[in-house]
Amino acid sequence: MPIPLQDGWLYGPVDSRRYGRSLGVNPLPLDRKLCSLDCLYCQYGFTRAQDVAGRAEVPSAAELADAFEREFSKLAAAKDFPDRITVAGNGEPTLHPDFLNLSRALAEARDRHFPGATLGLLCNSMHLNRDDVVEAINDCYDEPAMKLEWGSAECFAAMNQVSPKGLQRVLDGLTRIHRFVVQALFMRSPQADNSDPGEVAVWLQHLQRLRPERVELYSLDRPPESQAQAEAVPRERLIDISNQVRALGIPAEVY
Ligand code: SF4
Numbered sequence: 001m002p003i004p005l006q007d008g009w010l011y012g013p014v015d016s017r018r019y020g021r022s023l024g025v026n027p028l029p030l031d032r033k034l035c036s037l038d039c040l041y042c043q044y045g046f047t048r049a050q051d052v053a054g055r056a057e058v059p060s061a062a063e064l065a066d067a068f069e070r071e072f073s074k075l076a077a078a079k080d081f082p083d084r085i086t087v088a089g090n091g092e093p094t095l096h097p098d099f100l101n102l103s104r105a106l107a108e109a110r111d112r113h114f115p116g117a118t119l120g121l122l123c124n125s126m127h128l129n130r131d132d133v134v135e136a137i138n139d140c141y142d143e144p145a146m147k148l149e150w151g152s153a154e155c156f157a158a159m160n161q162v163s164p165k166g167l168q169r170v171l172d173g174l175t176r177i178h179r180f181v182v183q184a185l186f187m188r189s190p191q192a193d194n195s196d197p198g199e200v201a202v203w204l205q206h207l208q209r210l211r212p213e214r215v216e217l218y219s220l221d222r223p224p225e226s227q228a229q230a231e232a233v234p235r236e237r238l239i240d241i242s243n244q245v246r247a248l249g250i251p252a253e254v255y
Contacts, residue, residue: 002042002043002044002225003043003222005030005032005033005044006024006026006030006089006090007030008030009026009027009063009067010023010024010025010026010067010068011024011026012024012082013080013082016084019083019084019086019118019120020082020084021080021082021084022082022083022084022085022086023075023082023084023085023086023117024085024086024087024089025064025068025086025087025088025089025093025106026089027058027059027087027089027093027096027099027102028056028058028090028091028092028093028096029056029057029058030090031056032090033090034056034058034091034092034095035047035092035095036124036127036162037092037124037160037161037162037166038160038161039159039161040158040159040161040187040189040191040224040225040228040230041159041185041187041228041230042224042225043222043224044091045224045225046161046225046227047091058096058097060098061096061101061102061105064102064105064106065105065109068105068106068109069109072109072110072112072113075113075114076113076114081114081116082114082117083116083117083118084117084118084119084120085106085110085114085118085120086119086121086122087106087120087121088122092123092124092126092127093121093122094123094124094126094127094133094136094137095127099132099133099136100132100133100135100136103136103137103139103141104136104139106119106140107119107139107140107141118142118143119140119141119142119143120141120142120143120144121137121141121145122145122183123144123145123146124147125146125147125148125170125174126166126169126173127173128169128170128172128173128176128177129169129172129173134173134176137180138176138177138178144177144179144181145180145181145182145183146174146177146180146181146182146183146212147183147184148174148182148184148203148210148212149182149183149184149185149186149194149203150167150194150199150203151194151198151199151201151202152202153165153167153168155192155193155199156170158192159187159191159192159194171206171210179212180212180213181212181213181214181215181216182210182212182214182215182216183216184203184215184216184218185217185218185219186217186218186233186237186241187220187230187231187232187233188230188231188232188233189228189229189230189231191229195233195237195238195241200241204244204245204248207245207248208248212250213251214253215242215250215251215252215253216252216253216255217238217242217245217253217254218238218254218255219232219233219235220232235254238254239254242254
């Protein structure tokens with residue numbers, strides 16, 4: 001079953017085994033998921049099912065800047081210092097029309113209140129044709145985690161329920177990002193299996209060309225929409241794939 005959407009612009013901080021004290025930022029609407037992909041495994045359910053009436057409203061960069069200042073001041077006064085601040089939220093954060101300015105405001109607020117905190121981003125890699133998005137990612141984020149989990153355009157189209165042309169757009173766009181982590185979720189369904197050895201071999205070629213700083217491998221940790229019929233890939237297979245990534249000289253971790 002999909003999980004509920006985030007109901008605020010900031011969520012947490014919560015204790016995370018991986019990130020320590022972790023604060024989330026959601027620059028997207030509160031009443032629907034806003035995303036350019038429709039991943040079979042999305043924790044928020046299918047994008048196309050978000051048939052909420054009216055226009056999607058996003059907070060302006062100025063409203064977000066005020067919220068960062070207000071909430072970070074409160075946390076700092078309570079001596080609750082996050083180790084990491086991650087921009088993600090209800091869909092794809094780079095769809096925010098003023099992503100560059102909201103990212104600058106966040107980086108400035110982080111520098112003022114929590115200079116030791118890492119600034120992370122979860123990004124679906126689909127909007128790197130926008131100069132402002134590329135500038136924001138290169139200038140403001142310490143650890144942008146970029147989605148790249150498909151070998152072929154056919155697998156990309158089937159897993160994300162979009163046009164196959166998008167894969168080339170992702171691959172071209174990633175060449176513009178100076179340093180990034182790859183986030184790759186592996187799954188099997190009747191429509192697509194990106195853990196298939198042939199798919200993985202092509203994906204490894206993408207990695208070899210793009211040389212990310214690190215690759216993070218996952219599978220499903222909660223059941224997605226039942227219609228997607230998506231299933232987790234066994235951990236042994238993830239470890240096997242991660243060893244193939246390391247053989248390229250790229251660090252890899254299985255979560
Ligand atoms: S990119 Fe992320 S938010 Fe968008 S559909 Fe895929 S999993 Fe969901």
